Amino acid sequence: KTRLCTKWQTTGSCPYADRCNFAHGDQELQKVCHGRMHAKSVTGICMNWQQNNGHCSYGARCNFAH
Template identity: 50%
Template sequence: MLDQRKYKLYKTELCRNWQEMGNCRYAKKCRFAHGKEELRCVKRHAKYKTDICRTFHETGTCSYGVRCNFIH
């Protein structure tokens, strides 16, 4: 069984393999969603994406990408 932290993120993002190739070797065991119908909503902090990402604005990149909690 998934611990609480992992469960909060379970099926909250689309599977990159499924998006790019149309299949995923993990199938039903994959923690990512295989289609929009499987996506679950994520509860975010009230300040989510309200401040600028310093790294992105200084270097033009951010290693967190779409998972970054700040604005790009």
């Protein structure tokens, strides 16, 4: 978990609880490794970003390069 849950940040709770893919507090945040490639590395250019004049609805959560 490398990012805070936006639902948890805004409301203080999350309907996904322990099943949530995002951190519920600083204590759950993992450090991000930028030094080497890993399984969640960007794999190509985002097609949404290319086709929508530089806009992608996934924003920072997108797995592709913008």
